[in-house]
Amino acid sequence: MTQTPPTEGVYQLRVRYVECDPMGVAHHSSYLPWMEIGRTELLRAVGASYAELESAGVFLVITKCALKYRRPIKYDDLVEIRTKVDNASKVKLNHSYEIVLVQRLGETGEQVCAVGETELACVGSDGKIQILPEWLRG
Amino acid sequence: MTQTPPTEGVYQLRVRYVECDPMGVAHHSSYLPWMEIGRTELLRAVGASYAELESAGVFLVITKCALKYRRPIKYDDLVEIRTKVDNASKVKLNHSYEIVLVQRLGETGEQVCAVGETELACVGSDGKIQILPEWLRG
Amino acid sequence: MTQTPPTEGVYQLRVRYVECDPMGVAHHSSYLPWMEIGRTELLRAVGASYAELESAGVFLVITKCALKYRRPIKYDDLVEIRTKVDNASKVKLNHSYEIVLVQRLGETGEQVCAVGETELACVGSDGKIQILPEWLRG
Amino acid sequence: MTQTPPTEGVYQLRVRYVECDPMGVAHHSSYLPWMEIGRTELLRAVGASYAELESAGVFLVITKCALKYRRPIKYDDLVEIRTKVDNASKVKLNHSYEIVLVQRLGETGEQVCAVGETELACVGSDGKIQILPEWLRG
Numbered sequence: 001m002t003q004t005p006p007t008e009g010v011y012q013l014r015v016r017y018v019e020c021d022p023m024g025v026a027h028h029s030s031y032l033p034w035m036e037i038g039r040t041e042l043l044r045a046v047g048a049s050y051a052e053l054e055s056a057g058v059f060l061v062i063t064k065c066a067l068k069y070r071r072p073i074k075y076d077d078l079v080e081i082r083t084k085v086d087n088a089s090k091v092k093l094n095h096s097y098e099i100v101l102v103q104r105l106g107e108t109g110e111q112v113c114a115v116g117e118t119e120l121a122c123v124g125s126d127g128k129i130q131i132l133p134e135w136l137r138g
Numbered sequence: 139m140t141q142t143p144p145t146e147g148v149y150q151l152r153v154r155y156v157e158c159d160p161m162g163v164a165h166h167s168s169y170l171p172w173m174e175i176g177r178t179e180l181l182r183a184v185g186a187s188y189a190e191l192e193s194a195g196v197f198l199v200i201t202k203c204a205l206k207y208r209r210p211i212k213y214d215d216l217v218e219i220r221t222k223v224d225n226a227s228k229v230k231l232n233h234s235y236e237i238v239l240v241q242r243l244g245e246t247g248e249q250v251c252a253v254g255e256t257e258l259a260c261v262g263s264d265g266k267i268q269i270l271p272e273w274l275r276g
Numbered sequence: 277m278t279q280t281p282p283t284e285g286v287y288q289l290r291v292r293y294v295e296c297d298p299m300g301v302a303h304h305s306s307y308l309p310w311m312e313i314g315r316t317e318l319l320r321a322v323g324a325s326y327a328e329l330e331s332a333g334v335f336l337v338i339t340k341c342a343l344k345y346r347r348p349i350k351y352d353d354l355v356e357i358r359t360k361v362d363n364a365s366k367v368k369l370n371h372s373y374e375i376v377l378v379q380r381l382g383e384t385g386e387q388v389c390a391v392g393e394t395e396l397a398c399v400g401s402d403g404k405i406q407i408l409p410e411w412l413r414g
Numbered sequence: 415m416t417q418t419p420p421t422e423g424v425y426q427l428r429v430r431y432v433e434c435d436p437m438g439v440a441h442h443s444s445y446l447p448w449m450e451i452g453r454t455e456l457l458r459a460v461g462a463s464y465a466e467l468e469s470a471g472v473f474l475v476i477t478k479c480a481l482k483y484r485r486p487i488k489y490d491d492l493v494e495i496r497t498k499v500d501n502a503s504k505v506k507l508n509h510s511y512e513i514v515l516v517q518r519l520g521e522t523g524e525q526v527c528a529v530g531e532t533e534l535a536c537v538g539s540d541g542k543i544q545i546l547p548e549w550l551r552g
Contacts, residue, residue, distance in 0.1 A: 017159055017316070017326070018167055018309040022213055022468070024160040028476045029450075032443035033294040040293070040352075050293070051352035051381055054436070062442045066480040072541070075160055076327035105327055127486070155454070155464070156447040160330070166338045167308035171432040174305075178431070188431070189490035189519055192298070200304045204342040210403070214465035243465055265348070293435055294443055298489055300436040351436055 007085040009042035012102070015077045025072035032065065035097045035116055038083035042095075046135070057125045058133060060093065064119040071101070071113040078103035079113070086117070088137040091129060093120040145223040147180035150240070153215045163210035170203065173235045173254055176221035180233075184273070195263045196271060198231065202257040209239070209251040216241035217251070224255070226275040229267060231258040283361040285318035288378070291353045301348035308341065311373045311392055314359035318371075322411070333401045334409060336369065340395040347377070347389040354379035355389070362393070364413040367405060369396040421499040423456035426516065429491045439486040446479065449511045449530055452497035456509075460549070471539045472547060474507065478533040485515070485527040492517035493527070500531070502551040505543060507534040 019030040040050045053060070073079060080100045087094040099114040122132045157168040178188045191198070211217060218238045225232040237252040260270045295306040316326045329336070349355060356376045363370040375390040398408045433444040454464045467474070487493060494514045501508040513528040536546045 016309055017312055018165050020160045021155055022158045022160065022162040023473060023475070027156050028479065029156055029443050029446035032446070033292055036293055036443075049352055049381065051350075059437060061437070061486075062483055064480075064482050065442065066478075068478050069476055072475075074327075076325055105325065154447055155450055161335060161337070166341065167305050167312075170305035170308070171430055174431055187490055187519065189488075197299060199299070199348075200345055202342075202344050203304065204340075206340050207338055210337075212465075214463055243463065294441050296436045297431055298434045298436065298438040303432050305432055 006042065006045050009038065009045050009083050011038050011041045011081045011083070013037065013079060013081065015073055015075055015079060017075055020075045023072075025074055026077075028067070028069060031067055031069075031099060031114060031116065034079070034081050034099065035065075035083070035095070035118060038081035038097055039095050039118070039120075042083050042085070043136075048135075053133075058130075059123045059125070060120045061123050062118055063092075063121050065116065066118075067114060067116040069114045071111055073099070073101060073113050074104065076105065077101055080110075088132070090131050090137070091121060093122075093132060093136065094118070095120075144180065144183050147176065147183050147221050149176050149179045149219045149221070151175065151217060151219065153211055153213055153217060155213055158213045161210075163212055164215075166205070166207060169205055169207075169237060169252060169254065172217070172219050172237065173203075173221070173233070173256060176219035176235055177233050177256070177258075180221050180223070181274075186273075191271075196268075197261045197263070198258045199261050200256055201230075201259050203254065204256075205252060205254040207252045209249055211237070211239060211251050212242065214243065215239055218248075226270070228269050228275070229259060231260075231270060231274065232256070233258075282318065282321050285314065285321050285359050287314050287317045287357045287359070289313065289355060289357065291349055291351055291355060293351055296351045299348075301350055302353075304343070304345060307343055307345075307375060307390055307392065310355070310357050310375065311341075311359070311371070311394060314357035314373055315371050315394070315396075318359050318361070319412075324411075329409075334406075335399050335401070336396045337399055338394055339368075339397050341392065342394075343390060343392040345390045347387055349375070349377060349389050350380065352381065353377055356386075364408070366407050366413070367397060369398075369408060369412065370394070371396075420456065420459050423452065423459050423497050425452050425455045425495045425497070427451065427493060427495065429487055429489055429493060431489055434489045437486075439488055440491075442481070442483060445481055445483075445513060445528055445530065448493070448495050448513065449479075449497070449509070449532060452495035452511055453509050453532070453534075456497050456499070457550075462549075467547075472544075473537045473539065474534045475537050476532055477506075477535050479530065480532075481528060481530040483528045485525055487513070487515060487527050488518065490519065491515055494524075502546070504545050504551070505535060507536075507546060507550065508532070509534075 021027040082098040097116040159165040220236040235254040297303040358374040373392040435441040511530040
């Protein structure tokens with residue numbers, strides 16, 4: 001792979017009923033799987049899938065995450081996960097995320113509803129830290 | 139193991155906020171993990187843990203499930219999962235379940251809110267059907 | 277609405293990492309939210325959203341579900357939820373579902389991995405059974 | 415209520431199969447519901463339930479969360495959620511958490527596997543920020 005891999009990606013998803021809580025909004029824990037999909041799809045845009053990575057014995061484990069929730073996201077909202085590689089060292093991969101409402105029944109205009117960050121480390125199938133594959137570092 | 143293993147068990151759990159949906163009640167998919175806990179704890183009462191079973195290369199996979207929902211279960215309800223082994227053949231294990239409300243803020247008396255059934259098959263680490271360990275058959 | 281609403285629909289989704297369990301396959305409880313999406317998108321094809329229904333005080337609650345699991349579904353599989361209205365009376369709505377693997381890394385051909393059924397009842401915001409809106413009955 | 419409410423609490427839970435992912439460990443998003451239970455049970459120790467709060471039109475919404483994952487937590491592990499009120503102002507409530515492995519098959523000794531923080535704001539049933547009930551501020 002001689003091309004520089006993309007360091008930004010956008011993924012749209014519709015908020016599921018099961019992801020919402022009695023307040024009628026997406027439960028705050030639902031955002032983490034969305035961010036996971038965001039970085040997985042960014043990987044897919046590089047031409048690789050995380051499933052293939054795991055088959056090759058390369059596992060990315062999360063070591064840190066942080067989220068700020070600004071506005072509630074509701075059931076059936078169409079949201080965009082905007083994922084960016086912030087930093088890629090030999091052993092760590094940092095992403096940042098914007099969770100953006102792009103379509104809600106009876107409303108117009110888009111809104112950044114939450115922002116987040118994650119840090120990933122690379123481990124082998126033995127669970128030990130290993131160096132990230134070079135192409136993943138961009 | 140010369141003792142006859144128990145074929146019935148009771149497990150109490152409190153309904154989590156994340157398990158409830160915008161109607162303010164436990165989402166219907168939440169019941170399946172509860173039933174899974176019910177049969178796992180029944181196994182533990184036999185003196186084994188499902189985690190140990192898996193370590194020994196014995197996996198129980200679900201092949202069927204069915205549920206009837208009679209009354210809503212709410213956030214913070216205390217419910218009892220009453221699990222019973224209905225049938226245990228060489229290759230299949232059938233359980234039935236009652237999901238019983240035992241404590242709700244401001245109410246008295248218990249109520250069967252849902253009933254369910256599952257069928258499990260035994261597979262090896264290669265994913266192929268294998269005969270259930272004898273002690274599991276009761 | 278004078279058109280006959282569609283009684284069958286297809287929805288594609290990619291299996292999420294969070295939906296899979298230590299066996300490396302989609303947890304059996306993950307299928308229920310997929311089926312929920314299947315019937316929701318079928319509703320959307322009629323020109324209505326379930327979110328709108330709830331705003332209008334019409335709630336569809338699940339009274340029964342059943343699933344048969346034939347083949348495991350894995351992380352990152354592309355699956356199709358094929359939803360069909362089987363029966364629509366004044367107070368009940370029955371759907372059946374096929375969960376079909378349509379794309380897996382390194383495999384070709386599609387496979388029906390699971391089949392399911394649900395029964396829904398219609399309740400008002402007071403939680404009492406009410407008659408289904410006529411256009412929903414087809 | 416004239417007593418000073420407790421500002422620390424401990425809650426034990428067993429890691430569910432459904433909470434674990436294909437790496438065989440608790441998915442990183444599972445920790446947020448555990449922390450939610452931690453602060454809910456701390457509230458219950460004060461003599462109130464979050465369910466009652468919501469009935470009274472007081473909703474606590476999460477505005478921030480952060481987690482550091484140090485060691486993997488496995489299926490069937492017994493973990494302790496140690497929750498502490500760090501700060502309680504008129505409008506914000508800050509908690510910190512330790513997620514501690516207290517029992518794992520074949521291991522001895524306890525280990526802090528993750529640490530976390532959350533910030534909550536108080537809103538009314540109209541979704542508008544309101545002042546926290548005084549007894550909640552400690």
